[in-house]
Amino acid sequence: MEVTPEKDVAGKDFSPFEQEISDELEVKVKKYLRGEGANLEVLQDKKLKGQLAVREELYGKSAKAAAKVEKWLMPSEGGYLEPEGIEKTWRIKQEDIAREVDILSARNQYDIVLPELGPYTLDFTASGRYMAAAGRKGHLALVDMKNLNLIREIQVRETVRDVVFLHNELFFAVAQKKYPYIYNREGTELHCLKEHGAVLRLQFLKNHFLLAIPGSGEPNFDSWVANPYETSKQRREKEVRSLLDKLPPETIMLDPTKIGTVKPQKKKEKPAKKERETEMEAAVEAAKDVTLKKKTKGRNKPSMRMKKRKEIIENAKRPFLEQQLKGEELSRKKQKVSQESELPLSLQRFAHKKPS
Template sequence: MANQDKKGSAALLVKPNKKKIAERHHVENEEKYTRGSSLNAKKMKAGYKLKEKIRKQEKEAKEAAQAAALAERLHGEEAGYLEAEGMEKTKNFKQDQLADAVDINTSSKIFNLDLDEFGPYALDYTRNGRHLLLGGKKGHIAAFDWQTSKLHFETHVKETVRDVTWLHNETMLAAAQKKYVFIYDNNGMEVHRMKNHIEVNKLEFLPYHFLLASVGNAGYLKYQDTSTGQLVAELRTKLGGCDTMTQNPWNAVINLGHGNGTVTMWAPTMTTPLVKMLCHKARVTAMAVDPSGRYMATAGLDNKLKVWDIRKYGLIQEYSTKAPAASLSISQRGLLAVGWNSQVTIWKDIFRTKQTAPYMQHLQAGSMMNDLEFCPFEDVLGVGHQKGMSSIVVPGAGEPNFDSLEANPYQTKKQRQEAEVHGLLDKLQPEMIMLDPTQIGKMTRATKEEAQKRQREDQAEQAAEADDLPTKDRKRMRGRNSSLKRYLRKKERRNIVDQDKLDTMDQLQKLQKDQAKPSSGFTTLDIF
């Protein structure tokens, strides 16, 4: 009995409990990431190899769903939007009301900078959303850490400043001034003057390629490599001066808006636009592309706001505005901000369904809008206008969880230096800019029959071209380069006199006599 008890207890220990194993491997919220009910390969009427393949695919899908559910625990923050109660509308909420309702940290992000003398202002945030750059049209340039109110530098260049942008990080910036584009460091010291970029209106920096793109009154789109200092490309648009430009963050394609209402998409390796779309009946005044690269919003002098699906280059929605929009910006969570006259209108879910009312509104009394930009990883919208700059809170605009290897708002000096080195080592070449970057590194898998069919078609085209070409008579070699002359010279070099050489000389003399005889046929003069 004792031995039986021991064997029974051992059997209980060894026998697996399938229910506990299933509970142990089940992850919370796993169903959220599954692709529906799984296939049971055992019940399928298929071969062994197919069953094993299906079983392997189902196992990989389950592991991917569990990994996504586990990674969800690392997302400590969640995105939230404004919610109105009863008959209230979220568009009626003012910034003063939001400042009283939110915490102290969020309320400190609502502020105004009164700079009446040097406006209107253009602005730009760094990729991690920590630093802000301001450029007044009358020459004022300032850069600072807007969250801690630490000023990097402030200067006056005493000439027109049309646009400003950060480069790879907060240590370098570019300013499009009256004639040239200038590079400054974070102390306000002039580092470089780019004489190839003349009368520039707009600047864009491609962070993964280290390319600074500019377009101006001459109608040339130029790419400057900021890591090597070389001018990569100089493309003539042939559509006149341009002052509307944005980049597609997904594929690094530059979008330009022109005076005839068209939008062109450019890559530095092509002298002609990749895509040319007729978007408006008048000049394009503003343009923005969402971070996923799927949608584009455009505004024109025809008082129209249009939303496009650039995967199929089709119009999704169209809205009428009371005045032409001066600037557009799309947040990380898909909110669209439209700046027109002295107002800012923010739309929610505009890329999904037709909207009848805006999500939020903001009025900057007595000051015309010039530039809008959402701050990354923050529910903040920066507004550059005639009288300075304003920062307003837009709940649900920013991505709440960031990737510290991609853009870290809390990076130290050491981390910034390491990120700069890694960025240079991983720099992409200009040739990799294309409409569909997923095609890079792929092979065209054509079957043997398709390859043979294509080869036959090419051969048929070549044969048809050969038949169409006029045939030329073979040039008969006479004189010094004739075969007989060459043969005789060869014999003379060897000092050989034989019967073969004598026969050849007789043949050559006979040929020369025949050529010297006049033609026996009638000529045109003989007939008449």
């Protein structure tokens, strides 16, 4: 998509400053364009060609509008210090920065001296408007940093380790000597978290509305599990120890409900094909040796006796034949499942099903 730069209405040439702004806007416009424009010359349909021309024009106008918003309304990039030669940034003082920045930025410079009840821990709201200060000797203060007005100041008369704002400036939490406490903006105690005990650091997770206790208690890691200072020798020893402590594969179970229960007996293994044939032949031989009862006259014909003996043999074969059919059907199902499992789950429903 191409966008032609705007020209002066009077047809005059741009000044160098105006030309620089125009070039900068043109670069920003390219960032908001939706790819290459459609080639309208090759279209034969006049109606479609007109619709696409209008749409391309709208795309160009929206890209120009977005570029102007980015240029004039969006906040500029953050500043930074760039040393020259062997100059070090940590040697630059606040007074040196205040002399170089604009007047509004220079007004934001402040110096708070609190020599008696420190050291102090500070926390700011997300907007930077309010500051909470907590002195180690129990001093708590809320300050409006826009006009540097003291909102509230209290003395809890015990050790304070950390302070953090909650979801807004109306509530803040303090890690005191024994427990963490929650106060409102007026300094009134709202809650005491006695179940957490002594806490060293506090953090509020704004996306979860949770007060998180990091570094609570003294650091006491398990050097056999996670040792941040382990040497190469300790690492090798840990690997050997973990291999020795590894559970045997037969004791690993996916179902925790079966732990501690009696292991069921294994089902009787299915006989092989030759064994089934041998058993069936033995059953047929046994059926042939069965002595038939003598019937009354008319029911004891040789044909009737032959039919009865054949029925006995078929009944002897039936269990073995049914078992064989079940085994063949199960093997077919397993083969079908294995073939389907080779495909991804999303494509299995498109697999060609062979007619049964």
